[in-house]
Amino acid sequence: MSSKFTTREADFPRWYQEVVAAGDLAENAPVRGCMVIKPHGYALWENIRDRLDQMFKETGHVNAYFPLFIPKSFIDKEADHVEGFAPEVAVVTHAGGKQLEEPLVVRPTSETIIGHMYAKWIQSHRDLPVLINQWANVVRWEMRPRLFLRTTEFLWQEGHTAHATAEEAEAETLQMLEVYARLAEDYLAIPVRKGIKSRMETFPGALRTYCIEGLMQDGKALQMGTSHNLGQNFAKAFDIQFQDTDGQRKHVFTTSWGVSTRLVGAVIMAHGDDRGIVLPPRVAPVQAVLVPIFRKPEERDAVLAAARRAIDGLKAAGVRAKLDDREQLKPGPKFFEWEKKGVPVRLEMGPRDLKDNQVVMVRRDQEGKNAVSLDVLTETVLKTLEDVQSSLFERALERRDAMTNKAASMGEFEEILDGTGGFVEALTDGTDESEKAVKDNTKATIRIVLEDGDVGGECMVTGKPATRRALFARAY
Amino acid sequence: MSSKFTTREADFPRWYQEVVAAGDLAENAPVRGCMVIKPHGYALWENIRDRLDQMFKETGHVNAYFPLFIPKSFIDKEADHVEGFAPEVAVVTHAGGKQLEEPLVVRPTSETIIGHMYAKWIQSHRDLPVLINQWANVVRWEMRPRLFLRTTEFLWQEGHTAHATAEEAEAETLQMLEVYARLAEDYLAIPVRKGIKSRMETFPGALRTYCIEGLMQDGKALQMGTSHNLGQNFAKAFDIQFQDTDGQRKHVFTTSWGVSTRLVGAVIMAHGDDRGIVLPPRVAPVQAVLVPIFRKPEERDAVLAAARRAIDGLKAAGVRAKLDDREQLKPGPKFFEWEKKGVPVRLEMGPRDLKDNQVVMVRRDQEGKNAVSLDVLTETVLKTLEDVQSSLFERALERRDAMTNKAASMGEFEEILDGTGGFVEALTDGTDESEKAVKDNTKATIRIVLEDGDVGGECMVTGKPATRRALFARAY
Incomplete structure (x- = not known):
């Protein structure tokens, strides 16, 4: 039962590949760059999706669906976007046995086709705001x-909203950024x-792009979600x-925002x-798994009956609990499998436990085992799931804070990046040239x-007076 | 508030177009043959999807996701399928700025790519059955x-399962047909x-195709779902x-089954x-809408407060209830809008109703209005929703039965089709030729x-001894 994986320290990218495969989350498809999301990985995505969908609805949004194909001419309409x-982009040139008159782009994002529809739907200030989200697949050749x-x-998901004023569009952009931050943290x-x-990292066609950035264990940043104020x-x-209410015809202000299977x-x-992998309980497809242990047939019935009662109690309390009663597998391999799948809480129940009116509980995020009385099993599991959830957050927060540093010079900057990595706060003169350097x-x-503005100090690149304080990182 | 639509009797296809547009369900996209599903239509689809997803999970299935693109060579592997x-099919020939070495087909259905993956995943009888479903978009040039x-x-959605025996595959195929029938009816x-x-109507590549067929009000049949036993x-x-358990290597038996936005x-x-449109309560995005009525500002607060209490009560009882408190619209246009959107129950509440401790209730599937005491509003609405649900089913059943007839000759057959239309039961000699004729x-x-077999009588086409009794219809 010891780890067979490459360690994170030895080779993080390889560790990633190995644990994704071992956790049965996804694998490469026969088409290069595409993936097959396997049931365990998809169930995780479903939980994330359902939670987010609820948050969208709570903030007044509705879902709709726009087509996969976009006329190529649409993409060409917004200069930065094209x-x-x-x-x-991937381009469909043939369909129905014929060459198409106009090639169709497989949507890389839907601002253009949705913009086209909104132009038909929006006529009056009474039609605003439009607050629509869509859940969809998109394609960007990788x-x-x-x-x-x-x-x-x-x-x-890609949210696309239209508003009467610049202020409302900005408020929406920031509101959805907050929703994303809550999803990530909570x-x-x-x-x-x-x-x-920065301007260089802004979404093509946007006025301003906001984002949430997480820090991974290898010290690289990951952009986890973006919210764009597209202006007009x-x-x-x-x-x-x-x-508008004053009788004038005006252009709307739009936003778009998205998070993905990333x-x-x-x-x-x-x-x-x-x-x-280690899954946060609130999104884990299985929160608690119970592995029954028995050798003799006469033990089997008693253990399985008690196990089923325990599972029923957990389910009734809203726990996503699973009884692993597969006959052809021994307990050891089952423990190992659920560990690799990242299930937060594992319960083991054998004849002796039964006699002692207890189960053995193992937290995925800690070493060691604890005996739990069957009398308080449900409340203990519920509390433990909350503990695992908050421990994971705290551990990630400590790691992130320990890997957030300031650099006063390019030398320091590079030293930090090549050392711990992580976020580095530094000053620049705010130009694209310095950012690019x-x-x-x-x-x-x-x-x-x-x-941006009067930040004091000097640009670490040019030595000119600094006008920007920024958070840098190597990123995915 | 009278109808502006073409009547069903005058021109059913045109009526359909008009009520889809007026019900704000969907509209044509700028790419020919594609549609934009608007929020109201998408919410209806979400309700159907969620219900079905639950039924799939109850029957032991899990969701996964397979890629949109399929190498063209995959499609070519099964002769009937290609x-x-x-x-x-729609074909991607260019991507990432280059011509692709092998063109990619945008999935019309996923048997081939899923078959490719299952060949990797399935090694032993212990890996069976595989019971996977996916929710996805597909493209068939129309x-x-x-x-x-x-x-x-x-x-x-497309379910794809693999089994050790032909019997299990057949049982799965029939089980999912039953799930579809329950969704449709209940x-x-x-x-x-x-x-x-029949063989002519069987899915390309399947051994046997089962289906559920509904009858529409114009007397045409609509295939609402199919379940295929793909054999080996x-x-x-x-x-x-x-x-297998006997140590032999064997080919699995697979099934696939799907229903769509159709x-x-x-x-x-x-x-x-x-x-x-008229929506069945169990899938209606809004089951009950309350339109408050007031003229004077002093009436407004009292009516709105009572309306909110009524809505809260309905929501607490699990009713998808909506308060239409839009300020810029008068009650008349609101009534008309919700009628066109097919909402099963409409409630109207004015100052006089409030004085009488009542609301006025209007069922979408009936003429006339009823006063309902506010004391029993929630239970009355709940009961009414169930009544609307069963009335819609009963009405559709009566219509279907009235439009199901037997024909003993081609003359009778055509007479029925050109008269009431609907399902016609008739005898044939079971050949493709007669079916085609x-x-x-x-x-x-x-x-x-x-x-099929010894059905007695004569083939209505050839006059030969009949070997098949079949249900015919003109269909969508």
């Missing part, structure tokens, strides 16, 4: 694919830094106008250990602009 | 598109005939083998009336084979 996405983190096809147990992107860029490109990758890299020299990018 | 689907009924892209309130397809056809094409079309055509002459197809 520049950003044209190199990575040169260096990695399961969940970067795949040619991925699953995501459900995925991943502390995030949130804030605004798409409204002008697609002529989305409304008659979040599954975040969970793995934030919490996994050298024994495999940092990236070219160190592979670190601005994850979040913390402050 | 013949069936090649003419209607020459005569119609919203929900026939669209180039549609949303669906939730969509549409009575269905279920049974087996795909197992052989993709080499899906397992080591079900939304079925609901519209089965229950809609000349005032618009019926189709060519009357546009009717075999929806279900009722009995």
